[in-house]
Amino acid sequence: MLSRRALLVTQGAAALARGARPPNLVLFLSDDHGCWDSPVYGNPDVRTPNLERIAAAGSIFLNTFSGAAICIPSRAIIASGLQSFRNGAVANGRQMNAGVRTLPTYLKRAGYDVAHFGKTHFLPRENYPDWEWVASETKPGVPFAADLETTAVENWLAARKTPDRPVCMIVCCHSPHVTWEENNGYDPDKVTLPASFIDTPETRKARTRYYTDITKMDTQLGDVYDSVRRHLGGNTLFLATSDNGAQWPFGKWTLYDAGIRMPLAAVWPGVVKAGARPQAMLHFTDILPTFCELAGAKPPEGIDGRSFAAVLRGRANKHRTEIYASHTADNNGQMNCYPMRCVRDARFKYIRNLRPDLVYTTHIDRGVARDGRLYWDEWKARAQSDPRAAEVIRRYHQRPAEELYDLRSDPHETRNLAADPRHGRILGSMRAKLDAWMTSMNDPGETWGTPRLISDHRHLLPGG
Numbered sequence: 001m002l003s004r005r006a007l008l009v010t011q012g013a014a015a016l017a018r019g020a021r022p023p024n025l026v027l028f029l030s031d032d033h034g035c036w037d038s039p040v041y042g043n044p045d046v047r048t049p050n051l052e053r054i055a056a057a058g059s060i061f062l063n064t065f066s067g068a069a070i071c072i073p074s075r076a077i078i079a080s081g082l083q084s085f086r087n088g089a090v091a092n093g094r095q096m097n098a099g100v101r102t103l104p105t106y107l108k109r110a111g112y113d114v115a116h117f118g119k120t121h122f123l124p125r126e127n128y129p130d131w132e133w134v135a136s137e138t139k140p141g142v143p144f145a146a147d148l149e150t151t152a153v154e155n156w157l158a159a160r161k162t163p164d165r166p167v168c169m170i171v172c173c174h175s176p177h178v179t180w181e182e183n184n185g186y187d188p189d190k191v192t193l194p195a196s197f198i199d200t201p202e203t204r205k206a207r208t209r210y211y212t213d214i215t216k217m218d219t220q221l222g223d224v225y226d227s228v229r230r231h232l233g234g235n236t237l238f239l240a241t242s243d244n245g246a247q248w249p250f251g252k253w254t255l256y257d258a259g260i261r262m263p264l265a266a267v268w269p270g271v272v273k274a275g276a277r278p279q280a281m282l283h284f285t286d287i288l289p290t291f292c293e294l295a296g297a298k299p300p301e302g303i304d305g306r307s308f309a310a311v312l313r314g315r316a317n318k319h320r321t322e323i324y325a326s327h328t329a330d331n332n333g334q335m336n337c338y339p340m341r342c343v344r345d346a347r348f349k350y351i352r353n354l355r356p357d358l359v360y361t362t363h364i365d366r367g368v369a370r371d372g373r374l375y376w377d378e379w380k381a382r383a384q385s386d387p388r389a390a391e392v393i394r395r396y397h398q399r400p401a402e403e404l405y406d407l408r409s410d411p412h413e414t415r416n417l418a419a420d421p422r423h424g425r426i427l428g429s430m431r432a433k434l435d436a437w438m439t440s441m442n443d444p445g446e447t448w449g450t451p452r453l454i455s456d457h458r459h460l461l462p463g464g
Contacts, residue, residue, distance in 0.1 A: 024169075027078075028224055029075075029119075031176065059276040081288035112167060115168075117152055175214065175216045178370050178372075191208060255342040352431075
């Protein structure tokens, strides 16, 4: 005798085979969760049991990229299928252009009930007329944001009055965005720090709080996944990813992989192969056309994304040959201002820093304790006597005009090859590709939003 859950899964797979109706579509979006910070991506220090069971039930994609390393631009890319300079949301504080059509409108017209839960960094609201905004618990002191109350998802699904219609849900939690939860069960002495970090007591304490907040996110992920399985059954594509990398040096607000490479798990019983780890390169612009294709709607013409439905179904093992991304500023030029662009293929990453004369700074080194100042001050103090620490501080603040990395031998992008004549051919090729891409985006480069607050921060450098 099958359980109700097993029956729903079986019925859903059978309905899909008959072509009875398009699948339900669910996107769970965490906040500032680095790609490598889970056992499913090779970090055994972090407790993510729900992500691990989702990975076992479906596929873990190894090369998914956000296109921007900051919240509002990243979410605008998902919602519009357009890169930042085409949708207008090029910085936090800079909203999407008026009139840009977004994901919920396409899905609503395809016959879906569409709803949003949790953190609300999809702006402006006028571009989302077809979303039902389901209230979640407000997170005090965080403007334009809400923490996710998972009972809202359960209650909404249980109370639906149109169960015959397919559902598209975007569920957004606030974790592990700062402020991180207090440490719960992680031993600071036993965590493994990234190679680019400086090992100090406050760094280890902060790492345990970040991991604790990931575990909080994972609990919310499990709650939502269980509600979806209980109410929607097996004919449901469930995607779980993050908006951008974690708020650590060389992560968020950068175009290193720690900033733009995202975790992505996909479950769709009977369609997505359980236990698979596809290598195909995917981009956040691809989510909208994928959802449209699966919904039976024609993907919009002229967008930057293209559907990866064939990869989900196991009918293709390749998707893109290059990934492009940009970062310009936070708060419309008030913070985290350092314009950069990149192109990445399966082996090499090329980053162009458009204002190498500026000193790179972020909330981490200029903010308050919750942003990382406690460990950052330890890093600065260590740099006074430790040459390696001084080099880390220098590399953080001072960026060359060009960076080139061989990701096969240097996955954490620590050895810049741009000045190495042995890589002159690949450097020239990637320069040309980035030039062409910026032109196609109508990207004005360094002339957009000239940073107003970081024109001279030489005092931040070691010895400055």
